[in-house]
Amino acid sequence: MKKALKRASIALLLLGILSSCGGGGVADTTLPEATDEPSITEITTEAETTEAPKKTEDVMIDSISVLNTAHGVGSHNGKTATSSLEFDFRTGKIFKSTELIGDSSYYPRLKKLADGSYIMFFQNGRWGPDIYYKTSTDLAEWSKPVPLFSSYKSQWGDTRAFATADAAVLDNGDILVVCCYRSLENYTKKPERNGLMMKRSTDNGKTWSDEEIIYVGTTWEPCVLQHSSGEVQVYLTHTAPYIALYGYNNTIRSSGSAILRSKDGGKTFTPNVTAAPFEADRVMQCYVGDLNGIKIFNDQMPVAIELADGTIAVACETQTIDKKFGISLGWSYDNFAVPLKIDEVGPKDRETRFITGVAPYLAVFESGETLLSYTRGTLFRIRMGNEKAKGFDKEILPMEGKATSLWGALEITDSHKVTFVTDYQPTPSDNNTYSLLTMGSCYLNHDLTAKRMTPTLDGNGEDWKDNRDALFLGSVSQAQCSFRFACDDENVYILCQRLDEYINKGEDEEVLYLSCSDGKFYKLTVGCEGVEQFMVNEGGQYSRKDADGIKCAVALNGKIGKKGGADNGYSAEIAVPRSMIGFDGMLRFGALLKNKDKDGSFENDSFSSVDLEKVDTWFEINFD
Structure with missing residues (x-):
């Protein structure tokens, strides 16, 4: 009954928001x-x-x-049995196309900055080619979009496009943003023309450094994390080594997830990958079958969090050869001290495709509760787990009836508050190009x-x-x-x-x-x-x-x-x-x-x- 009432009332909110979409700015529901x-x-x-x-x-x-x-x-810790999230209906927002870059905005990521303000990154198309950001002091009023990574002609004469940005706010307040770059004309043929790019801001997003390549090789959907030791970690989908060995496969691209590490705040990264075989340090992958005599591994789109006890939890999207998608989790208790071999399944402590869905994201509250978001059936969902990032059995659909989603993300914005951002397609389809952005907040009850x-x-x-x-x-x-x-x-x-x-x-x-x-x-x-x-x-x-x-x-x-x-x-x-x-x-x-x-x-x-x-x-x- 509660879900039915939610659908009706949120649909009324959506109707009110969309009917006001003639002007600029975030739809005002006040x-x-x-x-x-x-x-x-x-x-x-x-x-x-x-x-x-x-x-x-x-x-x-x-x-x-x-x-x-x-x-x-x-x-x-140990007392999360009744902990749950409650969506704050008043915070639900749909950004208008006039406040984005037209009506094709995707892959949002939100971060709380050192000065208490907020920054949101997104791209102007399902696969890019450009990345923008918006800033806010209160999660309600937002600046106009500002370009951060803009496509251009590379030294080879092909178009270098950008997509799937993620960021971390470091202990010193710096913002590190990492995204994928790729050759539009030679993406499948020239893995050396694809990779990861980074920019830094030392003034809460007012100005940015020049772009810097930190990884060469075909990849997508990175995640940036600063470990409690100060080490900056970039997790990435690790498909380039298989492309180097076997070529690009249109049926399924064998992949796992790997890590780059920086001991100096993101100035340099190891391993320093600049050419074939494009190998970073593997941290998570599972065997999904053979194709044309080749062992196929998967676990892509990694996102990582560090728990209070030092455990690193990683969530990945896992695709089978017959194109079934699920969410997998892995845990490391030694900061992934020993990389996996090319054909090794790991980490040892893992759950494979335990939920049907795509596009995972993780977050953790100070009090211990962990959150896993993902998309299933075009709807954005959040599950709550315990302090070990396990037991994700309580699900809410905070945008149910209002928003469909391909990619979403979470950010802890206060001790008991998590804010989510998702893209929004009113009529979802595989070839849909009309997409806005939505956001809202949930409060932790325990x-x-x-x-x-x-x-x-x-x-x-x-x-x-x-x-x-x-x-x-x-x-x-x-x-x-x-x-x-x-x-x-x-x-x-x-x-x-x-x-x-x-x-x-x-x-x-x-x-x-x-x-x-x-x-x-x-x-x-x-x-x-x-x-x-x-x-x-x-x-x-x-x-x-x-x-x-x-x-x-x-x-x-x-x-x-x-x-x-x-x-x-x-x-x-x-x-x-x-x-x-x-x-x-x-x-x-x-x-x-x-x-x-x-x-x-x-x-x-x-x-x-x-x-x-x-x-x-x-x-x-x-x-x-």
């Missing part, structure tokens, strides 16, 4: 400000009794973007450790300023809500902060699912006027429960039934007596966010990994 001045009202309820509204000077309705500011490296405190129940979250760990809901509509927790000797406290451009009495609700140790779970419904219902589930049966003793204070920013701005909404502080829910120090929590907008559209939103009827899938809230 609703206009309300004509009425917003009002801020505090409402206090105990059970179902409401006091007269009281005026207050201000109210803090914090966006999820300012919460979860604590950084705990490895904080959730088990929390909350504080012991006794907040003032006034609906104003100001006294929660030192209690910032939160869960987030907001993937299917503009309405979104964060949830924070506290306790003292008498009560469990929950702060629900809802941002909603149109507050609808009786329709907009937060349904809180609570479970402790008494073998029951409870369903507490809260709206813009406080507590609406309290129910208990025993043995799979719901019954209404007396809510006397539950206190709730609501502070309203905006007017009920009036369209407001992006900061419209309300803040609800709830106190639930410990004895009413059998609280003994640990709380299991799930939630349902109900929303009805002015246009009549109605959505229910729940956490992507939570089954509201299965308590063991709910988030675990502990208290310090």
Whole structure:
């Protein structure tokens, strides 16, 4: 049901974006400000009794973007069972063709820079021939495209074209961008006219060095990583050695993945490959069969991350001889100290084609959770794994119903936030040349450790300023809500902060699912006027429960039934007596966010990994 509601609501967002595509810039999905001045009202309820509204000077309705500011490296190692991603619907964007290079933009890559700004690289065609970049300070407003690698005539008189850029921001703030170059006229015949090119910026992308060849030989889709030792690593598809031996094969190009290393910040690389047999250091390849008496290996389009314990995880796209594609993973525990031989399968610890799909990308949160993105069925997908970059079993489709994708990428843009970029083809096909770019952000939800405190129940979250760990809901509509927790000797406290451009009495609700140790779970419904219902589930049966003793204070920013701005909404502080829910120090929590907008559209939103009827899938809230 949630997926169906997502498709409907995201389709409405897409319709609104595309209908506004007459002008330049990123499509603006922000609703206009309300004509009425917003009002801020505090409402206090105990059970179902409401006091007269009281005026207050201000109210803090914090966006999820300012919460979860604590950084705990490895904080959730071994505790990722309920960790999940939640797409932030408000961040979904489609770039217009007037803000790209026409309507044929592909292969985006996003990086957060040393000064906190962002840079995005992309190419002006499915195979290039030119690479551009855009910059932003906030992921919302972007500069015009600037050319970075532009095609030209080489010394042999053929056209040198560029494609598939990736980049890394080094410890010193330098940006290293590496892309493929190739001869348009002699790509299949002259592997020595193809290779990898690099540029550097020392001023956050304002200026760039001259281009520099770092590898000679046919290759594609590199990945740049700086190891914790400071070593700069460039991973590449390693097909050139087989072309040198057997020639170019149109059926399948035997390949694996290899590495170039730099000990001096990218000034020089080893091995220094300038001619046949074009061999770098092999790190990952698998045998997929024989063709015309030749052993064929694969594992291409590598992307690598380093985990907190020093393990390097590599994801590759693996193609079989009969053109079936899957995602493979490999792990190295010694920084690929010994290269593979030309016919050796490796690394030893690997999973081959464990997911059907193409175009993988990897990322890792400070807290330990790992992410794998890929495309299957023309849709961009993200899976979450554990701190070992294994167990990728939780999948979300953040652009489902809105965007198709050939190539996408991930970038960790805050401690609990990942931003994705993909290309977007409204009518996907093998020969499609119409492609825009999309982007959006997802927030990390995981088990929390909350504080012991006794907040003032006034609906104003100001006294929660030192209690910032939160869960987030907001993937299917503009309405979104964060949830924070506290306790003292008498009560469990929950702060629900809802941002909603149109507050609808009786329709907009937060349904809180609570479970402790008494073998029951409870369903507490809260709206813009406080507590609406309290129910208990025993043995799979719901019954209404007396809510006397539950206190709730609501502070309203905006007017009920009036369209407001992006900061419209309300803040609800709830106190639930410990004895009413059998609280003994640990709380299991799930939630349902109900929303009805002015246009009549109605959505229910729940956490992507939570089954509201299965308590063991709910988030675990502990208290310090």
